[in-house]
Amino acid sequence: MSHPSRLRPGQRIGGRYEVIASIGEGGMSRVYLAADLKLPGKQWAVKETPSRPELLQGLQDEAELLISLNHPRLPRIVDFFASDEEGFAYLVMDFIQGVTLEKYFKENQYRLPAGTILQIANQLLEVLEYLHEHEPAVIFRDLKPSNIMLARQLEVRLIDFGIARNYKQDQYQDTVKLGTVGFAAPEQYGLGQSDARSDLYGLGALMLYLSTGGKCSEWKEGVQELIRPDIPKGMIPIIRRLLSIEPEDRYQSAKEVSSVLDSIGMLGTGPVRLKAGRKPGFPGTLVIAVMGAGSGTGTTHTAIAVAHYLARSYGKVALVEMNLQSPAFGRIQRIAAGRTDRVQTGERKFEVQGVDYWRQTGRADVISLLGGSYDFVVMDLGAYFGNDRLEEFLRADIPIIVGSGAEWKHQDLAGLVQQLSSHPQHKWMYFLPLAPQDAVHRLRRTLGTSRVFSIPLQVDPFDQCDEMDRAFVRIFQGLLPVAERRRKFRFGLS
Template structure:
């Protein structure tokens, strides 16, 4: 950046944000870490930009754009200081702890794990789908490794909306030609107006870049032989279609691409010795997602009880913690290991035949699904802001844990109502310690028979005959081909 920064360590902006240190810079901006003096300990990212007076509106547009967005994979803007007399303006937004995809890529020397590539692609499509269905439609236009942040759990965040724009249907081409060479679609350089398909081109360029160790980001006849051999081969034609020069020859939407990627993941090659089959010939690893309708319902307790119930039936079970805010699995690991569990320690530990995976990212779950587990039980924590809704909706069995108290059943009703547009046939509702009348009441309200009471089970790690009977009864008809001392298999609903 040619313009010097006005910010210094210790300087306070707006009487509230104290500059701690510089954390990045780009072609048009500096980014600083700042502490909130009104909320001690709270950290924010402050983006300092400088533009000529005739471009003041672009900075205001970026602020207005960010303010209108609300998605877990996008930074949340909390304050804005418009350009001063010298053209310097400041955006205060979420501080995302992690590294850029560029640094992550370099750390692997270009050999990013395939599962991570697939996971990042899915997360990108999730947020692009949100932007492209926003009103008005928003085109990001600059998908590149340095504009993608990754948290410690490999959760993706898009940053730097400096060249994003609203799609204008009456416009035939972009007024300003912007984007990073090698990742931007051809229409961003004057051949037409960028739209949702332009971002899909950028995704294709990024996938090709990651799949060729950084050698290529544009499709040509010779490229395919440089794509790493461990990439699912069904992904190759997807990348090729994403990188078509003419927008009309690409996929029409992020959702369409997401379905293609999901198909590629399902058919990813796995050694036959590690792949169990159920009676219908499907891959036997089945996913049970457990989510609480509200706090204090016993979500983790229930997930543990289900996992050990399945493990006692001679099944290989992984219990995955995807509620990153919860300290539960860390505490369990501390008890099991008998010593302190450092932040960088192993996230996998075993308890009575169940493999526990502490604070697990989606990429790890993909690996578990292609492994030798019969069941993967996911503890999603409490339903808040739909942070883990994708895992809940994708699971083979989706369990909602709710309170049996009449005054708290509105929590589950509100949750179900907010998710009414999604299919709910495979959902089950567990009410720990609920009386029969509470179960019947919720069945009537939800118009489903899939509401069950769970008995008192003080220690979910230990066997309880009463709990075993309850879970056997609940899963009857959902588990197929079950005989005592044989492995359970979930059938698909």
Template sequence: MHHPSKMERGMILGERYRIERKLGEGGMSCVYLAEDLKLPGKKWAVKESVTQPGMFQTVQAEAELLTTLSHARLPRIVDFFQPDEAGYTYMVMDYIHGMTLDKYLRGYKGHLTADFIHQLAHQLLEVLGYLHSHQPPVVFRDLKPSNIMLTEEMEVRLIDFGIARSYKQERNEDTVKLGTVGFAAPEQYGGGQSDARSDLYGLGALLLFLTTGGKYSEWFTGVEQHIRRDISKGMLPVMRKLLQHQPEFRYQSAEEVAQALSTAGNDQRSTSKARAAGTLVTAVLGTSPGVGTTHSCITIGHFLARRYSKVALVEMGTGRAAFTRIQEIAEGAPTGSVRKFSINGIDYWRQTSRGDVISVLAGDYDAVVLDLGTYRDSERLEEFLRADVPIIIGSAAEWRQHDVLTLARMLARHDQPNRVYALPLASSSAVQQLRKSLGGSKVVAIPLHRDPFEMSLEAEKAMEIIYEGFLLHKERKKRFRFAWG
């Protein structure tokens, strides 16, 4: 922010909003997290803007614009404070718990799965379609990574409507040229008025940026060589058409783009299935600590090792310690700096970062089991959603089945036909009750087996139910045992 902020921690705005901390800043504004004193526990985002001469109308226009909009992917504005004697205005809106796409990209070094990019595009098209069908149509005009929020459930929210505007049919050209270089359409710099097709150009620039690892956002001859190989070939003509210099040569509506991407998505799913035939990826996610996620992962891994030649168990998260203890037991000595170790021919990867997970998945394993631990962040969710066999481990206790149902509701918006809910030590009645509550989803009881490295007949039957339709059959004997004290 070019002007000093007037907000400090503990200050109270409008006798209601207590400032807790700064969330971000840029240009002529700062955004703060605030607690609602009238609604204890409720958090809001407070945007502080400086209104220099001639700027107040811009800030007020943003507030008035947002009050007319109502969509799940847009923030609600709940309060607005007109400029004080120093020209500072304050807008109170929904606090979106998550991170910007820009920050997300920096955390993952630009790597996103092809499925994630496809889902992101459809979510953006959903909200752009709403804005463009508004009366009058609303043009966002700044579709860049820092203006896109991702919630903990990986849902998109558009933020910062500072340069959005209503389309005026009688105007031939924008009065003010605004937009981020590299993501804004050519007409935003002169020669025409921005409209819905300008946002579609911005979407194309964003997709190209994501699929080239953050290198390019404008189409040029030969850019195809820089697009990741795991991106469906059907995506290329979509991006090329979105990025046409002349608006009349682009798609004319968000609905047209969505239809074209759906066709490309079918190609992508076919490509994903072909890759899955080479490596079977299982992701195991616990509903809460102590439900037996790691124990179940080891059982699954050694079950798969009876049928596949090369299997890896990956402990995702650099701060976890379960695999460290296993390595110490297996090797009879404290662990060193090498995080990969083997038991009976199975590779274990302990305390694995997100970047290393990608490397393991790109390797030559026949099957990979990801121990995601307890659901807590977006990177675990992404790996869970991309897995061939996603498994949720929950407690069979009746008073803890709420944890399973809560996580199931959070994941309901993601289509995963192969998702399995596994309950260690569950009775048949508990399985039936949860299956009914989940609308017929696959629910499997995992029987008692103290040593996950030795497969009991009952545990093997449970594993076969989980992996029905996925397995090759090639038996191998395992001999490693835990020494239980």
């Protein structure tokens, strides 16, 4: 830093933003936490930069760049103050609660699980794909641990666009050579113009750095010996290709890297932190809520498949029908009991192959189930039509929205997500039965999340299906302990 902290707690910027504390510094800038006096309770990050002409233009460029972007892994710009009488400019943006990857890595003794490394890489690929497909393409150019923030559930945010630039098609090389040594691509040091492949080099450097306990971020002789033995072998050639000296030898797009990771079963493997206080072995009951984006999406079918997978793999499961108008569980109950007559109102609980079904159950009954002996409660909420079951969905440990696998209906799912945008969505997962993988990638970009999954065909959700089990293992990894298949069920409804 070439200047001391200028602002003190209680000072105001633009008459609206009251400084709470200085929370970070780097390069030529300092970042403050500030309260919004017009929106009580709202806090922002304020970036302060000395506004000498060469620095002010950079800050204005950063503001204009960020204002043009809209992605959940990028900060929003909400205000900008050009040079004041003392020569400082201020950029007001989202305050992201969390910790930098650099600090998180250090706090974990420079050893992150392989699944966590893949989770971070997957999320970075999402935002890089968005930036590179922007018109014009945006190149981040400084993909280092201190520029990556980890929010709740290890959600990635890019926080410093100070040296990002728009790609210029007719420019041979970068005018300004910038980037952090060890994470910047060779072309950023004068060997050519940086483009999307430069960011992919940075991703490879980051993955190698995390995989070697911080020992190395460049591919050189003997580096493979430094990679931890628990890192999946399939990751090593991917990292090595990302770190190719020549851009044409690397993968050519973030989408290509995602496809390669997906093809060898490495996407969707990132661990998400368990609910505070919950440890493998499940002291307490874990709640999974399944809600349809519309009618006919297969919500009940999916809830049954999830419940029976959990019963086969773990322990005691309750499957609760929260739609009081649905006849589905009543039909299952008659078939399971070998009856043709209507079941009585009081006969709401019945058992099918290790799963306790609770037919047409109200909120009060669910509360009593949570205090019982179940390891899991899976709630079938039916389709969302502005119903009063939304509260159960929002409170669940694992909220799942089932959408149509047909791509022409994906707008219905995107519309629902937008409709519910006032609610926290970081835990939400999206299941698309039989959706092709390229459609899944497109919807991930639209929704700004990696938690969109294609679900394979399972004709009988009560029965064990190897392909579906593999899908659930990938989807729920990090949320659930490693499953040990306990028994195989057979259930016929014919």
